[in-house]
Amino acid sequence: MAGLGELERSVMEQLWAADAALTANELRDRLTLVGDHSDRAPATTTVLTVLARLERKGFVTRARDVRPHRYHALLSREEHTAELMHEVLDRASDRDAALARFVGTASPGETATLRRLLDELARR
Structure with a gap:
């Protein structure tokens, strides 16, 4: 995906593959399962930073009325x-x-x- 970093692409792939909106922790867990080594799993704060960047770029939106926030892709x-x-x-x-x-x-x-x-x- 043009204009996206490796972790941003990985997050988008997980959001597209999901049946419903995901929390940052759910995304972190899915990224851990996809990764080659468990020591390469991103921290939740890193996932939140990536999600904030993707939201600013118009790739994702979040449900702010629930805690924790749930994220989903704006486009398929x-x-x-x-x-x-x-x-x-x-x-x-x-x-x-x-x-x-x-x-x-x-x-x-x-x-x-x-x-x-x-x-x-x-x-x-």
Whole structure:
């Protein structure tokens, strides 16, 4: 994920994988399970700092009406990916060429998916 550090990406991955909003302690525990070594587990204060940064960047929001606060992603993983794709296209000097290059490097399965989605869009 562009613009995110390693721990920020790990926190976002856990929030996206969760069925519900998580507390900082729950996130810390999930990050510990994901890590290679238990001595690499982040402290709760570190997780809270990362969550505050992600909140300022517009990636997460927190429920302030409960204690401890519960955090969830503002966008789904797919919505975030689509926004990143739009950001990159917006920076391209030749948007059509960038799209052509992207489509030209797509696998047959990805091409079929793109074709199906464009057909569905045209029918709306």
